[in-house]
Amino acid sequence: MDLARLRALRELSSRQTMAAVAQALHLTPSAVSQQLAQLEEEVGLALTERQGRGVRLTVAGEVLVEHTERMLTVLDEAKSDLALLKKQVAGKLRVATFPTVAAALLPSVIESLSADYPYLDVLLEEMEPADGLAALGSWGADIAFVDDLTIQLNHKERSVEQVHVVNDMLYALLPRGHRLSGKSTVSVAELKDEKWALDSASSFYAEFVANLCRRAGYEPRVNAECRGFEIIGAMVQGGCSISVIPGLRLAHPIPGTVAVKLRPEVSRRISLAYRRGDRKNPAVQLFVERLLSSKGVQTNRD
Structure with missing residues (x-):
């Protein structure tokens, strides 16, 4: 096969869907369909069946995927073992990460690795956690950062290992001089009458913040749906809005704003994930070790 x-x-x-598979594998949908048809011919069994607008696996397809998972893990292990035999740590290490981690934690890690391993190229690509995990599964990334607000790994990710990086506390971001800016903590209920700027680039995070408000008994009045933190910061700085932001964002404070910890505390657990077959890959393990020993992680850890 x-x-x-x-x-x-x-x-x-x-x-x-064939379209999603094609995008992940950089093929056309027709090429994916042809590959699957050839595979069914090889095994002599139907592997897929239509389900609404999508496609699902038959029992035979599910059995074959289980075996495929094991084979791909073994191949990754073989590559890792061969990498250990080399004298140099070299090549490309592709890291899928979302903006807060990329800005707050990774520059010092990459600089350190570049200094010690000049033949290792660490390539960052900005992705939301779900997209990063998908890229990891399709060999489009070697490491993916995820958080427990948007990702819950299940049996489908049994070939993936996680390493806890940091617990990232959430803060209310208020204009300097706001009626609540002098408090040590603030509840979401106290923000009921405010106008909100939310990061629409991550629908999962925006929905999580909106749900915090709903649990406090109100629907947030959103006056800015922003694709990125720059506009959120400007709206709060200008006194137009408030927001709730991850603590890692505070690595680069915004003039004219005040960050106040939420009461009760709300945090997200950030982890990095890699394919289980890469557990001995020297580049992956060096990256993990440098990240966990970096000052940025230590100062943000609970």
């Missing part, structure tokens, strides 16, 4: 065809089937098990 052809490995590329098995990978296409594995992708389909989590993505459900």
Whole structure:
């Protein structure tokens, strides 16, 4: 059985549509369909069936995906073992990360690795946690940062290992001089009458913040849906809005604003994930070690 065809089937098990599989594997939908048809011909069994507008696996397809997971893990292990035999840590390490982690934690880690391992290229790509995990599964990334507000790993990610990085506390971001800016803590209920700026680039995070308000008994009045933190900061700085932001954002304070810890405390658990077969990959392990020993993580850890 052809490995590329098995990978296409594995992708389909989590993505459900030919278009999504094609995008992950950088193929056309027709090429993916052809690969799956050839795989079915090889095994002599139906591996997929239509379900509404999508496609799901048959029992035979699910069995084959389970075996494929093990094969791909073994291949990653083989690559890691070979990498250990080399004299130099070299090549590309692709890291999928969301903006707060990228800005607050990673520059010092990458600078340190570049100084000690000049033949190792660490390549960052900004992705939301769900997209990063998908890239990890399709070999589009070697490391992906995730958080427990947006990602709950399940049996489909059994080939993925996680390493806890930091617990990131959430803060209310208020204009300097705001009626609540002098308090040591603030409840979400106390923000009921405010206008909100929310980060719409991450629908999961924006929905999480909105749900905090709903649990406090109100629907937030959103006057700015921003694709990125720059506009949120400007809206709060100008006294137009308030927001709730991750503590890692405070690595680069915004003039004219005050961050006040939420009461009760709300935090998100940030982890990095990598494929289980890469547990001995020297580049992956060096990255993990440098990150966990970095000052940025230590100062933000509970």
